Amino acid sequence: MEYIIFHIDMDSFFASIEENKNIKFKNKPLVVGGRGKRGVVSSANYVARELGIKSAMPISKALKIYPKLIIADAHFEDYSYYSFAIYSFLKTITKLVEIGSIDEWYISLKNTKYESWTEEEFAYYIKEYIYKHWKLKCTIGCSWNKFLAKMATNLSKPNGFGILNKNNFKDKIYNLDISKMYSVGKTTSNTLKELGINVIGDIVKKQYNENEIQKKIGSHWISIKGNALGFGSQKIETSADPKSIGRSHSIIEYYDFNEYKKLFYNITNSLNKNLIEGNYSFNNITLKIKYISNDIDTINIKNNTNQKYLNENKIIFEFDKNIPNTKYNQIKNISVSLWPIKRNIFTQEQMNMFNDNYNDIDSIIVNVNNSLSSKAIFKASELKKHYYKPSK
Ligand SMILES: [Mg+2]
Incomplete structure (x- = not known):
């Protein structure tokens, strides 16, 4: 290839993630946004965009355009999962990954084996990989600097690939x-x-x-x-690998204990998928509970070092022990973070994680539970610790 800087930008990222959750949403106009009177569209899928519905538009206006519009709540913990998973994947391609935003990255293929591929071959490999693993589409732009790679993406949206080269860039932009x-x-x-x-x-x-x-x-x-x-920057500003991964969830309505348990299950599951897919381990767990009064309870949970898998019972147990249920209805936000995280050195066998050969028992458990959306199976060694609290 002649041009080694690529810009990868997910297509209507939040809306596509929500669309994938429910088969009934497929190919219907859908936005992610607030339902309140002052709610605005934060992401619109392409079916909605074709009707003229755009980001930052008031929901009330979008509903006037299309009254049957599907309005999905935002789930930032899910968006963080996908963002981190795609970033981790790109890091297996090249060390030179720059985070543009939650859903876009710049990479350089300098000194990688992909330099002997064509630009098209590489772009379609990335697009197919991302679609196969996460059912998400993206647009890819390529050029000799970051600005033109980004412009190539913008000109090729959605689900496209474009190159701005030294011969065509003037005509195109x-x-x-x-x-x-x-x-x-x-x-x-x-x-x-x-x-x-x-x-x-x-x-x-x-x-x-x-x-x-x-x-x-x-x-x-x-x-x-x-x-x-045409003198834009070629420098990929690699962000240091994140020192922690976490999920934060805003509580809009009052939750009871069982609902919190379910929330911790979902958060844990999403973090475990990141740990496994990216081959990370962590040492510490911190649970933060933020209240409407803006007070914060911070709970550091005892953990083993170099842990590859998070057990949600630990979090549920500490939450129950430390937070009286009289305070449940005052909780505004909950976050769980794992730190510091360390990427385990990839061996050939571990690389296979990215080739669907999930053979690790933990990853099988996570995948089964995830596909059933419940804690259907767990290790026998967890049995004694398995935390059970009858609902009141
Ligand atoms: Mg995008």
Whole structure:
């Protein structure tokens, strides 16, 4: 391949995750967002987008466009799971992974075996892998710098692949409205239009007063100009591997003990999937309970080191021991984090985790329980510890 910088961006990430949860939602207009009077759309699937429903639109307006619109609640603990799982997968491809946001990454294939593949082969490998494992679609852009890779993605949405190369990039982006340029927001694009820059190509024509532009938008102008000329940054800012993984869940309605148990089960299950898929282990568990008053109870749970699998009974037990049920209806948010996490060195056999050969007993348990959405099976060694509390 000639171009080694790729940008991977999930297609309507939150909405697709919610869509996958219920077969009845498939191919129907769906948004993730608040149901309240002031609720807005935080993510819309492509069926909804085709009707003109967009992110940040008030839900009331979206419902006027399509009264049967499916409004799904946001489940950030799920989005974190998928985000971390895809990031972990990309890290097996290359060390050079930059996190753009919860659902986008930049990678460089420098010094990897994939350099001998074509750009198309690599992009379709990634797309197929992600779809096969997580039933999610993405769009991939490729170029020689991050800005153009991102623009290639934007031009190829949804579920596409695009390359901006040295021969085609001017034709493909110079006629675009300046507001379509990545990093140029609404305010900046209005300012630039007032100063004579209407499309991206106007930047290179230089029929404007540069001093005036710089006075108005400052140093941002330097990077805008560099990007338009093809001198965008090639540096992948690898974030240090996360030191912890966690899940946070907002409590909207009052929960009783059994509902909290179910919540801890879901959180644990989602964390275990990340641990197994990414081959991580952890040492400590911290449980944080935040109340409506903004008081926080922090519970550090005793744990073994280099643990590969989290047992939810530990959390349920500590929660029950420390939090009186008179306080249940004052809980605003619950979070569980595992720290520090360490990626176990990949051996060839462990690499197979990413090839569906789940052979580890813990991963089998997680997968079975996950597909049944309940704690259907557990190890006999857990039997004694298995925490049971009759409902009152
Ligand atoms: Mg996206």
